[in-house]
Amino acid sequence: MFKRYELHNHTTESDAGITCRELIDHMLADGVDCFAITDHNTVSGQPIIRKILAEEHLPIACAYGMEYTTYFGHIVCPVLEEYVPWDSINKKKPELLFAAAKRAGAVTGVAHPFSYGDPFARGCRFEMEITDFRDVDYIEIINNPEPLHEVNEPGILWWESLVLSGVKVAACAGMDLHGLDSMAMKFATYAEGEPGGDPVGELKAAVASGRTWVSKGMLVVWEKTGDRVRFTLVDAKKPGFVPSDTYTLTLKTKDGECAYDITAGSADVPLCAIGEAAVPKLYGGEGILENLLCVAPVIRAACL
Amino acid sequence: MKQLYEVEGKLMRGFVGQITYTICLEEPLRTLDIHFSFDADKRTYRPEDVTDTLIRDTIDTCRRNYDLEITEERARQIILGDMKTEIHTLATLNDEFLGCIHKQLTNRHMRYDGETASEGCIPRATFEGVLKVTVLVFNVIKDDTHYRLCVSGGEGGE
Numbered sequence: 001m002f003k004r005y006e007l008h009n010h011t012t013e014s015d016a017g018i019t020c021r022e023l024i025d026h027m028l029a030d031g032v033d034c035f036a037i038t039d040h041n042t043v044s045g046q047p048i049i050r051k052i053l054a055e056e057h058l059p060i061a062c063a064y065g066m067e068y069t070t071y072f073g074h075i076v077c078p079v080l081e082e083y084v085p086w087d088s089i090n091k092k093k094p095e096l097l098f099a100a101a102k103r104a105g106a107v108t109g110v111a112h113p114f115s116y117g118d119p120f121a122r123g124c125r126f127e128m129e130i131t132d133f134r135d136v137d138y139i140e141i142i143n144n145p146e147p148l149h150e151v152n153e154p155g156i157l158w159w160e161s162l163v164l165s166g167v168k169v170a171a172c173a174g175m176d177l178h179g180l181d182s183m184a185m186k187f188a189t190y191a192e193g194e195p196g197g198d199p200v201g202e203l204k205a206a207v208a209s210g211r212t213w214v215s216k217g218m219l220v221v222w223e224k225t226g227d228r229v230r231f232t233l234v235d236a237k238k239p240g241f242v243p244s245d246t247y248t249l250t251l252k253t254k255d256g257e258c259a260y261d262i263t264a265g266s267a268d269v270p271l272c273a274i275g276e277a278a279v280p281k282l283y284g285g286e287g288i289l290e291n292l293l294c295v296a297p298v299i300r301a302a303c304l
Numbered sequence: 305m306k307q308l309y310e311v312e313g314k315l316m317r318g319f320v321g322q323i324t325y326t327i328c329l330e331e332p333l334r335t336l337d338i339h340f341s342f343d344a345d346k347r348t349y350r351p352e353d354v355t356d357t358l359i360r361d362t363i364d365t366c367r368r369n370y371d372l373e374i375t376e377e378r379a380r381q382i383i384l385g386d387m388k389t390e391i392h393t394l395a396t397l398n399d400e401f402l403g404c405i406h407k408q409l410t411n412r413h414m415r416y417d418g419e420t421a422s423e424g425c426i427p428r429a430t431f432e433g434v435l436k437v438t439v440l441v442f443n444v445i446k447d448d449t450h451y452r453l454c455v456s457g458g459e460g461g462e
Contacts (some may be wrong), residue, residue: 013421014406041440042393042424069392069406071320071442083401087322087394087438114426119362120386122320122443125369150370299377 002236003193005203006183007078008067008111008140008174013048014039016178020048023177028060030183030239034199036063036078037203039045043083048204060198073080073126074111076140076174077101079200094128098135108136109172109208112143114154133162137207138170142187143213143296145176153289163210163298164254170207171295173214184240187214199207215294217241220249220262220282222296224304229274232266233282244284244293251278259287274301305335305458315342315389315441315449324438329453332432334460339413340393340405340439342451347410349388349445354383362387389449390442395425398433402426404440407412418460431457 010016018026020037027035037045046064053062066083068075072091075098084104086097098108110126117125130136141160142152149203159171163265173187190213191206193199206212217238222231231249235241249262253275260267262282281287283295309327336370337436349358362379366372374382388408395402395414405412421427437453 014404014424015408039424041394041404042406043401043428044403044421044424047426085396087324087440116372118364118369118443119382122390150372 001193001195002190002213002234003199003202004031004238005063005078005172005189005199006032006035006175006177007063007109007172007189008038008076008105008143009035010027010039010067010176011037011045012112013042013045015039018177018179021044021052022059024049024052024058024178026061026180028058031237032060032188032295033037033193034061034063034203035187036065038065038067038078040067040069041086042066044078063200063203065107068101069123071123072128073113074115074124075101076109076111077205078109080104089128091128094130095132095135098130103137107138107204109138109140111140111174112135112146112151112155112176114151115143115146116151133167133169138172140174141171142173143176144173144186145181148289149290156295160252162168163279164252164277166277167206168210170210170297171211171214172207172212180281181299182240183244184238185216187216188238189213190215190219190236211235211297213294213296215282216292218243218247218282218284218293220280220294220296222280222299224271225268227255227271228268229271229299229304230266230268231262231280233262244291246285247293248283248285248287248291250283250287251283252281253278271301271304274299274304276301305337305456306454307454309455310453312452315444315451317444317447317449319441319444322438322440324436325453325455327437329432329435329457331429333457334418334430335458336414336416336431336435337456338393338437339394339412339454339456340391340414340437340451341411342389342391343449344410346446346449347408349383351384353446354380358383365441371380387443387445389444389446391444391451392440392442394438394440396436396438397428397431399436402428402435413444454458
């Protein structure tokens with residue numbers, strides 16, 4: 001089964017307009033399996049949410065985290081249960097902070113990497129130079145409030161260039177919630193899990209293996225059948241998802257991108273179309289960014 | 305509560321960085337108040353502050369950083385609507401996290417009374433040891449931006 005994660009959310013513990021209680025209720029109402037609390041530079045909301053979930057036995061899991069808000073970019077950690085200082089942040093060596101957070105058990109992600117910083121909002125753009133991605137679990141390729149072309153598209157392209165050149169890093173989405181915004185037709189993160197399984201543990205396993213889906217509600221999965229790869233659509237039953245009349249699957253490799261009609265619900269693609277590695281993306285209608293519905297994990301031919 | 309420490313200072317335009325104040329709490333305290341304030345009138349630009357040079361600088365920054373071409377009118381909107389002095393305050397006790405205020409209040413308190421704490425802060429029963437208060441400066445838009453930090457504490461019941 002697939003579980004839905006909302007990995008980037010704020011409360012009144014930092015700069016949002018919603019309390020921890022309201023965040024929980026908002027997530028419950030939208031059928032989220034697991035949400036994270038990621039307030040800016042504070043973990044003070046964690047005990048508040050822990051207490052509510054423990055006392056009320058609510059059918060939702062929480063990942064307790066924080067968003068590092070630094071002078072040179074934001075690092076969103078949906079899992080970070082203790083405050084790890086960032087005051088010695090090194091623009092040329094951010095790996096030190098990623099590694100320190102990982103030692104504390106964190107799941108680490110680069111948040112909205114191409115957001116506008118100065119003069120709009122200093123620190124929002126990721127200006128740090130990462131050369132070693134070992135401790136970077138994911139790139140937030142879609143930050144829902146950000147403009148699609150100016151900010152999110154370069155994030156998708158950066159992640160694709162990384163994974164197609166062999167870097168192991170997952171892709172996730174975030175609502176960057178600061179209020180009770182609707183999550184209908186917004187991108188969420190999905191990962192495979194078991195009924196009754198620990199969603200936080202499953203998230204950790206998913207980002208470690210790169211098996212995360214960024215989707216508005218329709219997912220695409222695949223299996224190798226002989227010399228072909230069969231792609232199949234999976235409806236994630238996300239509230240507010242509007243199905244499309246037609247669906248297009250694209251496969252991006254180092255050499256280019258090919259498109260396939262997958263309106264029937266599945267499509268067979270020759271194995272050679274995958275090359276060494278390919279990123280599958282699903283669109284409602286033709287394959288243009290405005291129609292993007294899902295970015296699936298990179299497929300590596302060696303792993304098929 | 306008794307005042308334990310007070311400091312005032314000025315920040316120059318464009319400063320980015322942090323200033324940490326270390327205060328030794330020699331006796332155990334049950335309440336703590338870290339009060340930080342900075343000039344409200346220097347937080348944002350006013351229409352009369354928007355000079356041709358500032359507009360040109362803003363246009364150049366957008367072009368250089370984001371390959372973004374903006375008009376003078378858009379630059380004026382950014383200067384008046386987006387650009388602000390942004391300062392956060394963070395506290396630790398014996399290197400343990402006490403809290404951080406991210407809300408852009410020009411007058412803010414980190415208050416602890418044993419059972420509760422201000423938003424952004426973690427409640428704590430007692431305070432003893434090395435308190436560090438860090439002023440995290442993300443942006444200062446005007447010279448001579450004055451700030452004041454005042455730390456007070458008590459043994460309870462105040």
